[in-house]
Amino acid sequence: MRALTALAALPSAAILCSAWACSTPQAPVAEEVSPVELRSTLATNVAFTEGPTEYKDGSIFFTEMDSGRIVRYYPDENRKEVFDEEANFANGLVFDSEWRLVACERRPPQVTRTNVETGEVEVLAATYEGKSLNEPNDVTFDSQGRLYFTDRPIPNPEPDHNGVHGVYRIDLDGSVHRILTEPEIDKPNGVVISPDDSTLYLIEAHPDADKARMIRAYDLEEDGTVTNMRVFHDFYPGRSGDGMTIDAAGNLWVAAGLNRTRGTSETLDTKAGVYVFAPSGERLDFYPINEDTVTNVAFAGDGLSTLYLTSGDKLYRIQTDATGTRR
Numbered sequence: 001m002r003a004l005t006a007l008a009a010l011p012s013a014a015i016l017c018s019a020w021a022c023s024t025p026q027a028p029v030a031e032e033v034s035p036v037e038l039r040s041t042l043a044t045n046v047a048f049t050e051g052p053t054e055y056k057d058g059s060i061f062f063t064e065m066d067s068g069r070i071v072r073y074y075p076d077e078n079r080k081e082v083f084d085e086e087a088n089f090a091n092g093l094v095f096d097s098e099w100r101l102v103a104c105e106r107r108p109p110q111v112t113r114t115n116v117e118t119g120e121v122e123v124l125a126a127t128y129e130g131k132s133l134n135e136p137n138d139v140t141f142d143s144q145g146r147l148y149f150t151d152r153p154i155p156n157p158e159p160d161h162n163g164v165h166g167v168y169r170i171d172l173d174g175s176v177h178r179i180l181t182e183p184e185i186d187k188p189n190g191v192v193i194s195p196d197d198s199t200l201y202l203i204e205a206h207p208d209a210d211k212a213r214m215i216r217a218y219d220l221e222e223d224g225t226v227t228n229m230r231v232f233h234d235f236y237p238g239r240s241g242d243g244m245t246i247d248a249a250g251n252l253w254v255a256a257g258l259n260r261t262r263g264t265s266e267t268l269d270t271k272a273g274v275y276v277f278a279p280s281g282e283r284l285d286f287y288p289i290n291e292d293t294v295t296n297v298a299f300a301g302d303g304l305s306t307l308y309l310t311s312g313d314k315l316y317r318i319q320t321d322a323t324g325t326r327r
Helices: none
Strands: 014-018 049-054 060-064 069-074 079-084 093-095 101-106 109-114 121-125 136-141 147-151 166-170 176-181 188-193 199-205 213-220 226-234 241-246 252-256 273-277 283-288 294-300 306-311 314-319
Touching: 049 101, 049 306, 049 314, 060 093, 060 306, 093 136, 101 136, 101 147, 109 136, 109 147, 121 166, 147 188, 166 188, 188 241, 188 252, 199 241, 226 273, 252 294, 252 306, 273 294
Parallel strands: 049 093, 049 294, 136 188, 241 294
Antiparallel strands: 014 314, 049 060, 060 069, 069 079, 093 101, 101 109, 109 121, 136 147, 147 166, 166 176, 188 199, 199 213, 213 226, 241 252, 252 273, 273 283, 294 306, 306 314
């Protein structure tokens, strides 16, 4: 187990942005330092960070779900700016192979693709079989450039919403296909595909008792469909994973757990932090973090060895020995 403090921990682990203030990381400290609590410098309208992803110039994009903004952070300058003030309350983000920003937007529910240089926005998916999507949550891609995203109903969905939990694929011709839905799945969240395109991993994160809180693994077929579901890791009765990424060796890096209960049946059995799993499902490592909710992770930097983590109103980074992927 490796400890992560709020300002510094394992070599080069640091908090970068808290709400709307950025602080310069302190020098690295020794291993196994107990996490410390940081309080936001912003008294009201505290952001809820999600969806980190790296652009080709090394800047990190992430979402602030409470404010509905997309923020851009420049590591070399320790500076951030608002990229999109009205990002439709986006959640998960990823850059595709042509460095266009793909976003899961909640209001209105749609998956979009933005040219960062020109600001041009395309809507890739907003409906399925004539009904509106619900709240697209997370998105990833395979080596063919096909996109895969999760979608979850809001409470008391509108009549024009499809009202079902689903996992979808967007093909290169723009067609949208539902590859998983109820009752096969309960409440899909993070999604990622192995570097060799052989496996699709899906986080189930249902807060209700006796519902799925696990990572499912599927064989990903050449045509983009999935078969052979198996339970890769079960977090129950604790909080499940939220977002995840994968390294070049096929190890999953998963943001999961709680440090404080939140009025659901989720227990504190799963501590908040980043869990690292081998392709076999064996847990290899754990980076604890002293936030109530850890949301998402992404590799960035030279050799894709720096892990960026969103949690609470903050953006963290951890220097790892891994070689990451952009998925």
